[in-house]
Amino acid sequence: VLDAPYALIGVSALAADDEAEARRQVLTGALSMVRLRTGRPGLIPSPEEAAAYDFSPMEREFVDGWLSNVIHGTPDEVRTGLDDLAKRTGADELMITANAHGGDARLRSYELIADAYGLPRHA
Template sequence: MIGVSVTAAESDERARELAAPQALAFLRLRQGRPGKMPTPEETAAHPYTPLERQMIDARLGDQVMGGPDTVRRQMDALIERTGVNEVMVMTQVFDHADRIRSYEIVAGLYDLKTVEPPAVSVL
């Protein structure tokens, strides 16, 4: 079994947009400035240095990310390369609905059943 970070969306471009905030959060953690995940707007407005851009691109390059066809191709290649028979998928995006949609896309690619998430209440 392996664990893999997956961000699936309707298109490759949208998946990259969804994954960008967690990459910026990881960058800040590496810089000794941990905190909450930034919003997509904050992420888009961040004044990246060339080195930060390299670090972000490297972080995103280590993940499975894209539209359905891209995610299926990357997942299949990962499974083939590693020889695993079980994959634990984790999705870290800013919006909960986008996270659920990512899981739905992955589940649909492999004919897996999805279940309704439990109601979430905020105290």
């Protein structure tokens, strides 16, 4: 039994070396969510596939809403967003997931976020 409440929040966050790459990577997760919501689940598409996809107006509205809940950008932007979320919610801990195509983009995102907080990288 805890002496006090403890809140953990799961959050989708993706960091990249620059804003353009972050946007490019985060759109892969957005397209994956569109497909899931429309009964077409599958693997997260490549950045090239996501960039070439012609979102319908309804899909674009969904993507805009979904992206407003995904903290993404440069490492400093992501750290600021995560810090703001923790402060706003009173969360004691954040559990981060990165919806990106391929392990390399996810690993790089986690490394950049760890670096932004001065945490050690994976072993």
